[in-house]
Amino acid sequence: MSLFYAFLAIIKRDLLLAVRRRTEIANPLLFFILVITLFPLGIGAQPHLLQAIAPGIIWVSALLAAMLSLDSLFRSDFDDGSLEQILLSPYPTSILVLAKIIAHWLVTGLPLLIVAPLLAVFLGMPTQSLGVLLLTLLLGTPVLSLIGAIGVALTVGLRRGGMILSLLVLPLYVPVLIFAGNAVEMAGSGLPVDAQINILISMLCLSLVLAPWPTAAALKMSVN
Amino acid sequence: MFLIPNAVVRFFHRMASPPHFYAFTDKVMPWLIIIFVLLTGFGLYGGLYLAPADYQQGDSYRIIYIHVPSAWMSLFIYMVMAISGAIGLVWRIKLAEIVAISSAPIGASFTFIALFTGSLWGKPMWGTWWVWDARLTSELILLFLYLGVIGLYGAIDDKRVASKAVAILALVGVVNIPIIHYSVEWWNTLHQGPTVTKMDKPSIHISMLIPLLLMALSFKFYYLIALIQRIRIELLQRERNAQWVKTKVLEQN
Numbered sequence: 121m122s123l124f125y126a127f128l129a130i131i132k133r134d135l136l137l138a139v140r141r142r143t144e145i146a147n148p149l150l151f152f153i154l155v156i157t158l159f160p161l162g163i164g165a166q167p168h169l170l171q172a173i174a175p176g177i178i179w180v181s182a183l184l185a186a187m188l189s190l191d192s193l194f195r196s197d198f199d200d201g202s203l204e205q206i207l208l209s210p211y212p213t214s215i216l217v218l219a220k221i222i223a224h225w226l227v228t229g230l231p232l233l234i235v236a237p238l239l240a241v242f243l244g245m246p247t248q249s250l251g252v253l254l255l256t257l258l259l260g261t262p263v264l265s266l267i268g269a270i271g272v273a274l275t276v277g278l279r280r281g282g283m284i285l286s287l288l289v290l291p292l293y294v295p296v297l298i299f300a301g302n303a304v305e306m307a308g309s310g311l312p313v314d315a316q317i318n319i320l321i322s323m324l325c326l327s328l329v330l331a332p333w334p335t336a337a338a339l340k341m342s343v344n
Numbered sequence: 345m346f347l348i349p350n351a352v353v354r355f356f357h358r359m360a361s362p363p364h365f366y367a368f369t370d371k372v373m374p375w376l377i378i379i380f381v382l383l384t385g386f387g388l389y390g391g392l393y394l395a396p397a398d399y400q401q402g403d404s405y406r407i408i409y410i411h412v413p414s415a416w417m418s419l420f421i422y423m424v425m426a427i428s429g430a431i432g433l434v435w436r437i438k439l440a441e442i443v444a445i446s447s448a449p450i451g452a453s454f455t456f457i458a459l460f461t462g463s464l465w466g467k468p469m470w471g472t473w474w475v476w477d478a479r480l481t482s483e484l485i486l487l488f489l490y491l492g493v494i495g496l497y498g499a500i501d502d503k504r505v506a507s508k509a510v511a512i513l514a515l516v517g518v519v520n521i522p523i524i525h526y527s528v529e530w531w532n533t534l535h536q537g538p539t540v541t542k543m544d545k546p547s548i549h550i551s552m553l554i555p556l557l558l559m560a561l562s563f564k565f566y567y568l569i570a571l572i573q574r575i576r577i578e579l580l581q582r583e584r585n586a587q588w589v590k591t592k593v594l595e596q597n
Binding site for chain 2: 274277280281287288290291292295298323330341342344
């Protein structure tokens, strides 16, 4: 079995597991929708105000949903010992970890993209910024999964890792939030957003190449 | 290694061993304290008494003698932490791991002091305690990074494993610090630009600059003193079963 097959096998296994346990897909999605409905209730339902802060609300909620779903990335594998099997396999851990992150993003990140247009309509966002919102989510949520994986790998061995995880991961999410939120806001006023999109693409490329390394190192440390 | 003189290499090898380090710091500590007290004395005298008042800000600008050095230290200590963490990861040197984790609380305190004095300065000058400006925000995120390091170290029971985890986190933070810095800079800026590190000619008068540099140096020595104290305590705790600790304790009694 070559490395490529091992890579695909892990993605296939994780997707199959996710389909069997559907709550794992539904939970972050429901959380995303619920948080966004809380904002109009909390700050009052003035359409202008909501329209002005819609990009920020959608992105902050997406960020929190991504963070909440992180724990499921390695948790069950750590508990039943399959994580050790992955580490013991002859293939480079960083590549196999990348497969796990991709599968996790397909299960928790991609559904956010599907409901985002609906929520944008909820908040009365201008239609011309809808495409940019989807593009930023498409580029930004994989970065959140990749960076988050480092944090989960560091805390997966801990009994109460939840609070620590948010402290580790949220500061590192700041650049994604700034550029993505800014791009959606600019698009709403009809300005060009090429610069922000390019920066998001470069962040995606950087984290795609760099993030699996510390994740693999941290997993080796946690499983020990 | 052939570029480094043999004596230096031997010195570092000896320092990496806990008992030697402990004995060495016993001897060095009084000198460090003397230098620190002298530097702080001259720096504060120069800054608070000799330097003229600013023509716009009056005497309230004098807070820079604390604010700017601690902001420099907050970044410097993060780099020290990350580099010694990396050394600990690669060569498994116990002392490097301890330097990394002992730096974190000191760095966090300097970051907090920089934020606190900055907000004291901002109230009379900008008319507000806090603005979401690039420098302030990235310094605040730096504080969170420090707190994350401290929290992670506290959460893992096995301290050797915890040191490794902290080193990985600090290194990831190093990659992110420039990204965070520039992202918030493009996002929003009010804080003044650099005045001292301009390459051609500093736009600060020499009578104000010298006390500032003295204070920066004295903060470096303070860091060294605080770091050595923390390392000594951490060493005694980790090596409490070793023979040299036992003889040390018996000597003291």
